[in-house]
Amino acid sequence: MTAVGPSVEPRGLPRFAMRANAWLVYLFFYAPIFLLIVFSFSDDRLVGRWGGFTLRWYGEFANNSEVQQSLWVSVRVAVLSTLVAVVLGTLAALALVRFRFFGKKVFDALLYLPVIIPDVTMAVMMLLFFTRLFDVLDDTFGLQLAKGFGSIVVSHVAFNISFVSIVVRARLEGMNETLEEAAVDLYATPWQSFRYVTFPQILPGIAGGALLALTLSLDDVVISQFVAGPGSTTLPVFVFGLIRRGVTPMINAVSVVMLVASVTLVVLSLVAQRSRDAAGSDG
Amino acid sequence: MTAVAERIDEPVGVADVERQAARERRRRGFLLALPAYAYLVFFFALPLVAVGVFSFATRNRFGGVDLAEWNLDSYRKLGEDIVFDILLRSFSLALLTTAICLVLAYPFAYFIATRSETVRNVMLVFVLIPFWTNFLVRNYAWRLLLGNDGPVSQVSQLLGLGEVRILFTPLAVVIGLVYSFLPFMILPLYAAIERIDWRLVEASRDLYATGRQSWTKVVFPLSMPGVIAGSILVFVPSLGAYVTPEILGGAKTTLLGSYIVSQFLTARNWPAGAALSMVLLTVMLMTTIIYFRSGGRNL
Numbered sequence: 001m002t003a004v005g006p007s008v009e010p011r012g013l014p015r016f017a018m019r020a021n022a023w024l025v026y027l028f029f030y031a032p033i034f035l036l037i038v039f040s041f042s043d044d045r046l047v048g049r050w051g052g053f054t055l056r057w058y059g060e061f062a063n064n065s066e067v068q069q070s071l072w073v074s075v076r077v078a079v080l081s082t083l084v085a086v087v088l089g090t091l092a093a094l095a096l097v098r099f100r101f102f103g104k105k106v107f108d109a110l111l112y113l114p115v116i117i118p119d120v121t122m123a124v125m126m127l128l129f130f131t132r133l134f135d136v137l138d139d140t141f142g143l144q145l146a147k148g149f150g151s152i153v154v155s156h157v158a159f160n161i162s163f164v165s166i167v168v169r170a171r172l173e174g175m176n177e178t179l180e181e182a183a184v185d186l187y188a189t190p191w192q193s194f195r196y197v198t199f200p201q202i203l204p205g206i207a208g209g210a211l212l213a214l215t216l217s218l219d220d221v222v223i224s225q226f227v228a229g230p231g232s233t234t235l236p237v238f239v240f241g242l243i244r245r246g247v248t249p250m251i252n253a254v255s256v257v258m259l260v261a262s263v264t265l266v267v268l269s270l271v272a273q274r275s276r277d278a279a280g281s282d283g
Numbered sequence: 284m285t286a287v288a289e290r291i292d293e294p295v296g297v298a299d300v301e302r303q304a305a306r307e308r309r310r311r312g313f314l315l316a317l318p319a320y321a322y323l324v325f326f327f328a329l330p331l332v333a334v335g336v337f338s339f340a341t342r343n344r345f346g347g348v349d350l351a352e353w354n355l356d357s358y359r360k361l362g363e364d365i366v367f368d369i370l371l372r373s374f375s376l377a378l379l380t381t382a383i384c385l386v387l388a389y390p391f392a393y394f395i396a397t398r399s400e401t402v403r404n405v406m407l408v409f410v411l412i413p414f415w416t417n418f419l420v421r422n423y424a425w426r427l428l429l430g431n432d433g434p435v436s437q438v439s440q441l442l443g444l445g446e447v448r449i450l451f452t453p454l455a456v457v458i459g460l461v462y463s464f465l466p467f468m469i470l471p472l473y474a475a476i477e478r479i480d481w482r483l484v485e486a487s488r489d490l491y492a493t494g495r496q497s498w499t500k501v502v503f504p505l506s507m508p509g510v511i512a513g514s515i516l517v518f519v520p521s522l523g524a525y526v527t528p529e530i531l532g533g534a535k536t537t538l539l540g541s542y543i544v545s546q547f548l549t550a551r552n553w554p555a556g557a558a559l560s561m562v563l564l565t566v567m568l569m570t571t572i573i574y575f576r577s578g579g580r581n582l
Contacts, residue, residue: 008397008481010494018390022406025391025469028462029413032424035434039427048433092319099312107316110323113331116515116567118523120540121334124560127547128337129330158326161319190311219418222525222540226547236419243423243530252427255420266415270408 033259040252047247057253067254070238073149077224077234078217081156086210088157089164090202094194096165097172114159115166123226126155130227148229155227156217163216164209171205172198204272211269215262334564338557348553357558366542370562373539376453377521380460384468384517385510387461392472392509393502396479407473414466422530425459426450429531451533459527464520468513475509476502511577515570523563539563 010018040058044051061067095101096108114122134145175198183193221236228237235258242251338357341349360366395406413421428435429450436447449455479502487497525540532538537545539559546556 008484014494018394021387021390022394025387025465026409028387029410029465032421032428032462033413033416036420036424036427046432048427048430049437088319088322091315095312095316099308099315101309101312101316103313103320104316107320107323110328111319114323114327116519116571118520118540118563118567120523120525120543121560121563121567124543124547124556125327125330125334128333128553128557129326132333154326158323161322165319215415221419222544236417239423240419240526240529243419243426247423247426247430251423255417255423258417258420262415262417262420263412266412269415270411 036252036259037256040249040256042249042252045249047249047252057249058257060250061253061257064250066238067235070233070235073152073232074218074235077149077152077156078214081153081160081217082210082213084153084157085160085164085213086206089161089209089213090168090206092161092165093168093172094198097169098177111162111165114162119220119222122155122159123222126151126158126223127226146229147227148232151227151229152224152232152234155223156220159223160213160216163212164206167209167212168202168205171202171208175201207272208269211265211272215265215269218258218262218265331564334557334560337553338561340554340557342552342554357554360555361558361562366559369537369539369542372453372536373522376457376460376538377518377524380457380464380521381468381514381518383457383461384465385514388465388468388472388513389506389510392469392476395469395473396476410466410469414470418463419526421463422459422527425455425462426530429455429458450531451536453532453536455531456524456528456536456538459531460521460524463524463527464517467516467520471512471516472506472509475506475512479505508577511574515574519567519570522566 009015039048039050041053041055042050043054043056092107092111096104096111130147130151134147137143137145179197179201180193183197184190188196219236220234221240224234225237225240228234233241235254239251239254239258242248336350337348339353339355341352341354341356343349361370395403395410398406427433429447430436431446431448431450433450435449439445439447449458483501483505484497487501488494492500523540524538525544528536528538528541532541539562543556543559543563546552546559
């Protein structure tokens with residue numbers, strides 16, 4: 001991070017092209033989102049045409065019981081899977097950064113896989129696994145298990161653990177270990193040194209990881225679609241189905257609501273990570 | 284952790300005590316990792332194995348799966364024309380997406396990395412916002428933009444260029460994929476370029492390198508880890524993309540992700556779907572191994 005000297009900046013046409021490219025990229029990022037918001041207030045049956053201001057599509061959204069129901073499923077799945085993933089992911093991060101133990105390398109690799117595996121592959125994995133597992137359990141115990149809310153939560157936890165542990169780990173690695181050693185030297189039990197020294201310091205990381213987990217859970221379409229059962233459709237799965245059947249202005253309104261929710265989560269996570277020190281901002 | 288050893292007063296050999304303390308620490312570390320470890324073994328590694336097992340199974344007449352008879356039929360299916368076309372199309376679209384992302388993101392990341400710290404942070408926040416915004420919504424926005432009589436078409440008609448019919452073509456899919464994954468390219472590139480020691484560039488200029496030369500000989504090679512990491516992070520999800528082609532692509536442009544899903548949800552040929560998932564998994568593992576071999580540390 002040395003000072004950037006003048007030799008770094010291109011001159012003439014490349015300099016202009018670089019600036020123009022930067023503006024174009026931002027335009028590319030924001031124009032679609034902006035237009036989506038605008039058209040969600042448009043009083044026209046065609047989704048991409050302006051026909052005067054209306055709140056009618058938001059009204060339809062508010063009165064659609066299917067949307068309401070799937071929204072509720074999504075929120076419950078996201079909160080539950082985040083809570084479990086935060087606990088497991090934080091413990092995993094602590095173990096990996098502060099301890100050496102049997103099978104650490106394998107564990108490390110296993111934690112990375114859910115991050116880079118394509119959604120479709122993970123969806124296939126979970127579908128086959130639950131189908132097979134439920135078959136076996138049904139046969140052995142005479143149960144009648146079916147995919148649904150539970151299997152969605154379990155699948156979301158499986159990928160969220162990794163993301164939480166990566167964020168918390170970055171935070172832990174940027175933290176000074178001598179503070180913990182000082183606490184132990186002053187006769188703090190391991191629990192006390194965690195509770196009063198480590199935990200307050202990694203809290204922003206945990207909060208950041210939790211918000212990332214919430215976002216990812218609310219983002220997921222493919223995995224949820226594969227392991228959902230009747231009556232346990234999440235909002236993205238429901239909206240995805242609607243889009244495939246044909247777009248309606250109501251989808252614009254639902255999309256804007258989802259958009260506002262995710263931007264709120266981003267802002268919260270940026271605030272949470274604000275207090276980070278020199279720790280890297282990976283992830 | 285000598286602190287633990289010092290508190291023990293028994294006349295035992297110091298080596299013994301330390302070994303015991305180390306063992307104790309190792310046990311504690313293992314116990315901390317255990318819940319997540321067990322969870323991932325049971326709900327991730329085991330499902331992964333299940334895909335492998337199913338890919339060798341046979342589909343029976345009722346659309347069910349016969350696990351008893353192992354064979355390579357599902358993998359032979361990869362050579363069939365339809366499947367091969369889909370694989371080829373998916374690979375070329377994913378490559379094209381990666382190339383476009385790289386061309387757009389490199390100057391952009393370079394621009395951010397060479398700003399003052401305040402400007403840099405603001406610019407990065409505005410990259411992160413779309414990155415975190417709901418994936419489905421971002422793709423849907425393009426459906427709206429590119430649709431018949433949509434804003435893009437209206438603008439082009441105003442300009443006298445006639446109607447634009449991009450929706451449901453491979454071009455729409457590429458636009459959607461670039462839009463979805465561009466931040467994955469920008470962020471690692473930025474991280475790599477920001478780490479460059481600019482004194483090296485100054486040194487090259489002092490040695491009479493032209494701007495172009497110091498870029499090709501100094502800056503670009505040093506930013507290589509970012510280029511590779513970004514390319515993997517764009518290529519792998521593009522190859523397995525499902526939502527984007529379903530929303531923006533047409534019936535004639537089936538891609539790998541959609542084909543796999545259809546094998547499970549409509550065609551009910553689970554072994555074939557599992558075999559294709561294994562292909563996707565292999566590509567992912569290979570690119571990741573290449574990345575770590577080439578000196579990358581974390582994705």
